[in-house]
Amino acid sequence: MNDESHPSTFTLERETETQRPRRFLIDYEKELNPSQYEAAITHEGSLLVLAGAGSGKTRTLVYRVARMVEEGIDPSAILLLTFTRRSAEEMLERAGALIGAQCEKVNGGTFHSFANTVLRRYGSYLGIPNSFTILDRSDSEDAVNLIRSRFGLEKKERRFPRKQTLVEIISLAANKLSNVAEVLDEQFPHLFSELEDIVRIDQHYRAYKKERGLLDYDDLLTRLRDLLQEHPAIAQRLSSTLRYIMVDEYQDTNRLQAEIVRLLAHSHENVMAVGDDAQSIYSFRGATVRNILEFPSLFPTAKIIKLEENYRSTQPILDLSNQIIQQAKESYTKNLFTRREKGIKPILVEAESENYQSRFVGQRILQLREEGVPLDEIAVLFRSSFHSFDLELELSRRGIPFVKRGGFKFIETTHIKDTLAHLRIIANPQDAVSWHRVILLLEGIGPKSSEKIMTHLMSGPNQAQLLRDYPARGVIGDEIKRLASLLDEVTVPNLKPAEQVDAVVRYYLPILKRTHRDDLPKRQKDLEHFTTITERYRSLDRLLSDMALEPPNDSVGDVLAVEREEGMLTLSTIHSAKGLEWHSVFIIWAVDGRFPSLYNKKDEEFEEERRLMYVAATRAKENLFITYPINIFDRATGMVLSKPSRFLDSIPRKMLEPVILMEEDDRREDAWRSRRQRRW
DNA sequence: CTTTCAGACCTTTTT
DNA sequence: GGTCTGAAAG
Numbered sequence: 001m002n003d004e005s006h007p008s009t010f011t012l013e014r015e016t017e018t019q020r021p022r023r024f025l026i027d028y029e030k031e032l033n034p035s036q037y038e039a040a041i042t043h044e045g046s047l048l049v050l051a052g053a054g055s056g057k058t059r060t061l062v063y064r065v066a067r068m069v070e071e072g073i074d075p076s077a078i079l080l081l082t083f084t085r086r087s088a089e090e091m092l093e094r095a096g097a098l099i100g101a102q103c104e105k106v107n108g109g110t111f112h113s114f115a116n117t118v119l120r121r122y123g124s125y126l127g128i129p130n131s132f133t134i135l136d137r138s139d140s141e142d143a144v145n146l147i148r149s150r151f152g153l154e155k156k157e158r159r160f161p162r163k164q165t166l167v168e169i170i171s172l173a174a175n176k177l178s179n180v181a182e183v184l185d186e187q188f189p190h191l192f193s194e195l196e197d198i199v200r201i202d203q204h205y206r207a208y209k210k211e212r213g214l215l216d217y218d219d220l221l222t223r224l225r226d227l228l229q230e231h232p233a234i235a236q237r238l239s240s241t242l243r244y245i246m247v248d249e250y251q252d253t254n255r256l257q258a259e260i261v262r263l264l265a266h267s268h269e270n271v272m273a274v275g276d277d278a279q280s281i282y283s284f285r286g287a288t289v290r291n292i293l294e295f296p297s298l299f300p301t302a303k304i305i306k307l308e309e310n311y312r313s314t315q316p317i318l319d320l321s322n323q324i325i326q327q328a329k330e331s332y333t334k335n336l337f338t339r340r341e342k343g344i345k346p347i348l349v350e351a352e353s354e355n356y357q358s359r360f361v362g363q364r365i366l367q368l369r370e371e372g373v374p375l376d377e378i379a380v381l382f383r384s385s386f387h388s389f390d391l392e393l394e395l396s397r398r399g400i401p402f403v404k405r406g407g408f409k410f411i412e413t414t415h416i417k418d419t420l421a422h423l424r425i426i427a428n429p430q431d432a433v434s435w436h437r438v439i440l441l442l443e444g445i446g447p448k449s450s451e452k453i454m455t456h457l458m459s460g461p462n463q464a465q466l467l468r469d470y471p472a473r474g475v476i477g478d479e480i481k482r483l484a485s486l487l488d489e490v491t492v493p494n495l496k497p498a499e500q501v502d503a504v505v506r507y508y509l510p511i512l513k514r515t516h517r518d519d520l521p522k523r524q525k526d527l528e529h530f531t532t533i534t535e536r537y538r539s540l541d542r543l544l545s546d547m548a549l550e551p552p553n554d555s556v557g558d559v560l561a562v563e564r565e566e567g568m569l570t571l572s573t574i575h576s577a578k579g580l581e582w583h584s585v586f587i588i589w590a591v592d593g594r595f596p597s598l599y600n601k602k603d604e605e606f607e608e609e610r611r612l613m614y615v616a617a618t619r620a621k622e623n624l625f626i627t628y629p630i631n632i633f634d635r636a637t638g639m640v641l642s643k644p645s646r647f648l649d650s651i652p653r654k655m656l657e658p659v660i661l662m663e664e665d666d667r668r669e670d671a672w673r674s675r676r677q678r679r680w
Numbered sequence: 681c682t683t684t685c686a687g688a689c690c691t692t693t694t695t
Numbered sequence: 696g697g698t699c700t701g702a703a704a705g
Contacts, residue, residue: 084695112695137694162699217695284693384692386696406693446682549695575693597692612693 024070025099032056032063039272039305040064043073043244046265046299047272048292052336053321053618054312054581057274058091061248064272065095065106068244075105079242079264083249085109085550087579107242111257113549115220118227118238120541125231126223128215131541133428134548135209135216138412140167143214143433147204149447151197161191161198170202174218175254175286212430221256228263239267249578250275250295254286262298269299278325278332281575281612283604310336310618312581314343317624320655321617324647329607346617346624348590348648348658356661357629358394361586364625365400365569368584375401376567377583381574381616383595387588388571395569406573411551415512415523416530420547422504423497426490427540429463441511442479449476464488482507497543498535505531574616585620587613590628590648593641613647626656 029037036056039049040063051057061080069075082088088108096103107114120130135143141163148163161169165188172183180199184192191198209215215223228235245265247253250273253261265271273295280289296302310318318338325332351357365378382388385407395402410416418441424434435457439450457466464487467480486507490500505527516523533552537543570582589595596609617624630642648656 110695220695282694285695386691389696444682448681551695573693599692 024067026063026066026070028063028067032060033307033309035305035307036060036063039307040067042272042303042305043068043071044270046269046295046302048250048295048299048302048304049272049274049307050292050304050333051274051276051307052310052334053276053279053615054310055307055336056309056311057248057276057307058087058094058579060307061246061274062091062094062098064246065091065103066098069095069102069106070099073244075102076107077241077243078106079114079245080106080108081111081114081245081247081261082108083110083252083578085113087248110549111253111260112217112220115224115260116545116549118224119215119220120545122227122231122234123223125234126227127210128223129213129428131428132213132215133424133431133434134220134545135214135433136412136548136551137167137217138417139214139433140171140205140216142437143208144170144201144205146433146436147201147208151201151204160194161188165191166198166201169198170205171216171218172286173202174222175256176288177255177259208432212432213428214431214433218256221260225256225260225263228260235263236267239264243268244270244272246272246274248274251277251280251289251292252282252287252578253291254288255291256286258291258298265299269301271299276334278328278334278611279578279615281578281608281615283608306334308334308336310338311340312621313338313618314340314622316343316345316655317617317620317622320346320624320651321614323651323655324610324617325614327647327650328610329603344623345655345657346620346626348644348656349625349627350644350658350660351627351629352631352661354390354629354632355394357588357627358391360627360661361391361588361625362394362398362400364586365395366398368623373583374567375569378585379570379572379577379580379582379619380586380588381572381577381619382588383574383597383612384589385573387594391588392571400569402569402571404571406576409551410526410529411547413523413526415508415516416526418511419501419504419508419527419530420544422486422508423500423540424544425463426487426500427544429461430458432458438483441508441515442476442483443511443514444476444479453480464491497537497540498531500540501531501534574612577619578615581619581621583621584623584625585616586625586627587616588627590626590645591630591632591641592643592646594632595645596647610647613645 028040032040033056036059039047039060043064049057049060051060065078065080068078080088080091082091085108088110092103092106092108095106109117116134119126119128119132123130123132144166145163148160148166169180169183169188169191172178172187173180176183180202181195184195184198209219228238242264245261247261252275261271261273273292275292277289277292280287280292283289296304313321315338318336322336349357349360351360361380365375368378369375380388380391388404392402392404411420418437421434421437424431425438428434432454435454436450439445439453440447445453453470456470457463460466464484467484467487470480472480486503490503508527509524512523512527513520534543537546572580590613595613596606599605617626626648628644632641
């Protein structure tokens with residue numbers, strides 16, 4: 001984000017335009033359909049674009065940016081808020097390819113990364129130090145846990161919620177502009193009796209963060225909102241600099257984010273929200289479909305444009321998708337149609353076991369490749385990250401290269417988090433969460449000693465010196481001295497982040513050897529990989545906030561593979577597949593109980609699972625395979641799952657062809673064939 | 681006080 | 696299959 005050099009020269013393009021017709025590099029009218037075109041050329045005022053799956057939403061956004069810039073709007077006056085930073089980058093790249101590099105000056109990113117930039121700059125108005133540390137989810141949990149144990153709450157007879165739950169509750173309260181009591185009432189009624197203690201923990205957690213210069217994900221948004229609300233002069237300044245705001249995936253924003261948009265747009269109301277109410281799938285993080293539905297009442301002059309022509313999928317795929325969403329309790333605002341009449345009917349595959357399912361997918365992918373479909377045009381989608389474990393083994397066995405999106409991240413592994421904790425105490429010596437982690441790693445030190453050392457450390461400014469002064473003998477004394485030397489070593493002025501990382505890793509390796517003897521080589525490689533990633537950074541603060549906001553999610557193997565020429569197959573959670581498309585898509589584990597998952601008993605949750613299935617199905621352009629294993633024992637529920645997902649119930653057979661896998665001779669590779677199935 | 685080990689418990693999706 | 700807790704050993 002480049003908010004340092006905004007020349008506020010806004011020429012009056014509208015008037016010039018009427019005086020003499022402009023020449024554009026692009027024939028927008030020809031490149032876009034009438035609705036898309038209208039969205040692309042409407043720049044002033046508020047605009048709601050209801051864009052169905054595959055209706056060219058991204059294209060519209062890209063062309064709109066290009067058009068604005070071509071009309072002479074200063075690119076840095078445009079703010080493009082997207083769901084991931086990557087999608088912002090891609091859009092700006094595409095716009096750049098259309099009309100030129102000045103599109104790079106457009107401000108683009110996630111709400112969180114935007115908030116980070118603004119708060120680094122203006123946070124001091126709220127008493128936030130500009131070197132604040134961003135806590136990721138597990139850091140927040142650690143902090144809450146620390147507070148909880150100080151209260152001695154975990155020793156009560158009745159079961160007190162675990163740290164994940166606590167953080168979830170606190171986070172939801174922030175994102176929904178609600179409070180702990182309401183969240184408990186709505187979503188955790190069984191914990192209502194703990195209200196007082198949870199509120200107390202929340203309060204202490206806040207104070208704790210404030211004292212140490214820590215901000216969690218929610219604080220980034222909350223504090224940005226506070227800044228805009230409490231400091232009108234700054235709000236005014238930002239608002240007049242960022243004169244054109246676009247928000248992508250609006251159906252997955254929460255009330256806090258909507259409030260931020262409202263405040264930012266206060267002085268000009270040039271806001272374009274784009275989204276699809278039928279694809280709202282992030283309520284677990286406080287998103288509400290009400291945002292998109294109520295946009296017109298927030299901005300009463302909003303113009304509404306619907307994009308209903310689907311350019312992605314064939315008719316049979318669209319028929320199935322429409323059928324899935326039509327069974328929803330509430331109806332949605334659009335009706336999708338396509339001109340791609342011809343196509344292959346989606347197939348529903350019943351596999352005897354998980355491994356059969358994996359083998360089928362593997363085989364079929366190889367067939368598709370032989371038929372000329374490149375691997376990077378194929379994806380396997382699933383409800384939960386772990387659903388692909390067996391398939392991953394199968395793919396490796398067959399030598400099919402893949403990337404996995406969603407789920408566990410490289411950055412969340414213990415050894416990387418440990419390394420990061422060391423870097424954080426260097427960047428922000430007040431960061432108690434990280435100190436705690438670092439000190440616990442020392443041999444012979446547990447929670448009690450750690451607490452003592454921490455109190456000692458917080459008593460003065462020079463931590464390395466304080467460490468040396470700490471009275472400790474023997475092994476513990478040596479350990480503490482070693483840590484002190486590391487701190488001295490890395491606080492030499494003008495050291496590059498990568499050099500600091502290198503020092504930390506050298507310091508950390510013996511610890512790693514002690515604590516993770518078993519899979520040391522892999523972890524060591526991860527650390528090397530991590531060091532490489534850090535080489536391009538010039539500031540440690542920047543490095544750390546990037547790691548919190550946009551963590552690289554490749555593990556070592558993936559990175560090596562990316563460099564291969566051949567495309568790679570994509571494995572992805574459906575959540576991470578949002579906005580993407582492939583020639584051929586497999587949806588695996590479409591078993592009732594897994595998808596929809598049995599935890600989601602409430603109506604709303606259930607409906608969201610349905611939308612998830614809809615999102616998954618609409619990713620496919622030509623081929624769609626839905627597979628499910630039968631007779632699977634589910635450990636979580638202790639139930640035997642044997643029925644295909646209920647979202648596929650009552651789908652006419654003419655829309656979805658059932659197939660059963662048959663085990664045949666081993667020499668026949670394609671051991672499956674179609675046949676009638678009557679069991680359901 | 682720390683470490684270790686056995687048993688219980690729960691298991692989603694992400695910035 | 697992994698994390699968390701509690702109890703017992705070092």
